[in-house]
Amino acid sequence: MFHAENSQSNSGFNILSVNFGFPYFHDNSKNEEAYKIPFIEIYSHEELFYDNFLKQHMQLNIPCIIKNVSSEWGCRYYWVKDNKPNFHYILEKYGDAQVPVADCSDKYYNSQKKEEQVLNTFLEYWKSYVCNNYSPELPCYYLKDWHFMREFPDEKIYQVPSFFASDWLNEYFLQRQDVHDDYRFVYMGPKGSWTPFHADVFSSFSWSVNICGKKRWVLFPPGQEKCLMDNFASLVYDIDSPSLQDSSKYKDYHKLSRKYEIIQEAGDAIFVPSGWHHQVWNMEDTISINHNWVNGCNIDKMWASLRANLDAVKKEISDCHDMEGWEQHCQVMLNASYGLDLKQFCQFLLYIVNIRVQHLENNEQLTLFNGFTLDYYHMKLDIFQAKNILAKILCDTDFVKLKLPEENEITMAIERIDKILGD
Numbered sequence: 001m002f003h004a005e006n007s008q009s010n011s012g013f014n015i016l017s018v019n020f021g022f023p024y025f026h027d028n029s030k031n032e033e034a035y036k037i038p039f040i041e042i043y044s045h046e047e048l049f050y051d052n053f054l055k056q057h058m059q060l061n062i063p064c065i066i067k068n069v070s071s072e073w074g075c076r077y078y079w080v081k082d083n084k085p086n087f088h089y090i091l092e093k094y095g096d097a098q099v100p101v102a103d104c105s106d107k108y109y110n111s112q113k114k115e116e117q118v119l120n121t122f123l124e125y126w127k128s129y130v131c132n133n134y135s136p137e138l139p140c141y142y143l144k145d146w147h148f149m150r151e152f153p154d155e156k157i158y159q160v161p162s163f164f165a166s167d168w169l170n171e172y173f174l175q176r177q178d179v180h181d182d183y184r185f186v187y188m189g190p191k192g193s194w195t196p197f198h199a200d201v202f203s204s205f206s207w208s209v210n211i212c213g214k215k216r217w218v219l220f221p222p223g224q225e226k227c228l229m230d231n232f233a234s235l236v237y238d239i240d241s242p243s244l245q246d247s248s249k250y251k252d253y254h255k256l257s258r259k260y261e262i263i264q265e266a267g268d269a270i271f272v273p274s275g276w277h278h279q280v281w282n283m284e285d286t287i288s289i290n291h292n293w294v295n296g297c298n299i300d301k302m303w304a305s306l307r308a309n310l311d312a313v314k315k316e317i318s319d320c321h322d323m324e325g326w327e328q329h330c331q332v333m334l335n336a337s338y339g340l341d342l343k344q345f346c347q348f349l350l351y352i353v354n355i356r357v358q359h360l361e362n363n364e365q366l367t368l369f370n371g372f373t374l375d376y377y378h379m380k381l382d383i384f385q386a387k388n389i390l391a392k393i394l395c396d397t398d399f400v401k402l403k404l405p406e407e408n409e410i411t412m413a414i415e416r417i418d419k420i421l422g423d
Contacts, residue, residue: 095120203305213286296385
């Protein structure tokens with residue numbers, strides 16, 4: 001049986017007998033068809049649930065809303081008062097922290113311009129903004145991508161839900177000693193703050209839980225984003241922009257056929273699959289916990305995304321193809337634009353494989369960074385999925401040209417995987 005077990009008996013998160021249904025959704029567009037998103041409501045423990053979520057959502061890459069996720073989380077008690085952000089507690093506890101704050105009215109390329117602020121400065125602004133009834137004459141700021149757990153590792157403000165437990169991305173980055181990074185974030189913003197149209201880093205999965213407040217999400221299945229690109233293949237910044245109606249600029253907008261729209265309430269988790277472009281608005285003062293994550297269900301999409309970005313880099317500097325070290329220069333540019341290069345991707349995947357192979361060879365279960373354990377079937381599934389990508393890497397023309405030392409490591413890892421899966 002394939003499941004992730006929570007090894008922390010005091011987590012306060014018991015799962016799961018589930019109800020499948022459809023939440024409130026709204027479509028005010030004449031151009032797209034809106035589809036309902038399944039939702040899951042948690043009641044009591046059921047071991048088979050992880051299998052169901054894996055097969056029905058992660059493997060099929062289909063979004064869902066999961067109800068009542070955060071009822072026992074510490075941040076629901078301390079960060080929220082009367083269903084609104086508890087400014088006093090947050091300021092007293094974390095007020096000196098440096099946080100990234102975006103200006104929702106200041107476009108920077110295809111995102112919003114950010115600057116570092118002291119948290120108490122941002123919270124004082126937010127309180128003033130509320131007191132002024134969210135006046136459009138005042139700036140609208142949004143605290144985004146705050147690596148809260150990296151800054152406050154001892155704060156037990158939430159427990160990763162079991163269905164999001166298999167998280168290769170954070171498992172890998174949290175054990176590295178040479179970098180101080182992760183993909184776990186806190187978002188805080190007033191009513192009216194928003195995030196422009198985008199897809200998540202590395203074509204990863206993402207999950208987001210509202211601690212308080214309400215969000216509006218609009219999601220588009222993979223491929224639909226092409227209808228929201230201009231003649232230069234640039235994504236529209238805001239899907240509500242009137243410029244989309246300009247057929248001379250957005251010639252394929254009329255072909256847009258499908259979108260998912262959802263209102264996310266406090267306590268809800270939304271699962272955003274790989275490659276689903278989306279835009280998000282805060283309908284109330286809102287705090288949320290967000291993770292990006294990759295596992296065996298979408299590692300192929302991460303690999304395809306990296307390959308597509310490398311091809312784009314090669315095309316961009318194709319006129320310099322004859323320069324010495326051109327392949328290495330492409331990797332430098334890939335790292336700068338994508339966040340990883342081929343060598344780093346191999347190191348990431350080899351780490352995930354080797355730690356699972358080691359535990360399988362020793363007949364041991366693996367306890368993850370988030371307190372969950374993987375059983376033997378789950379680890380075997382992980383290495384099976386990873387092996388498929390490792391085999392593709394060995395045959396990749398760009399990888400072969402780079403002559404990386406990881407080639408021998410990959411060959412040995414595949415041999416170890418074959419031995420385990422053949423036993």
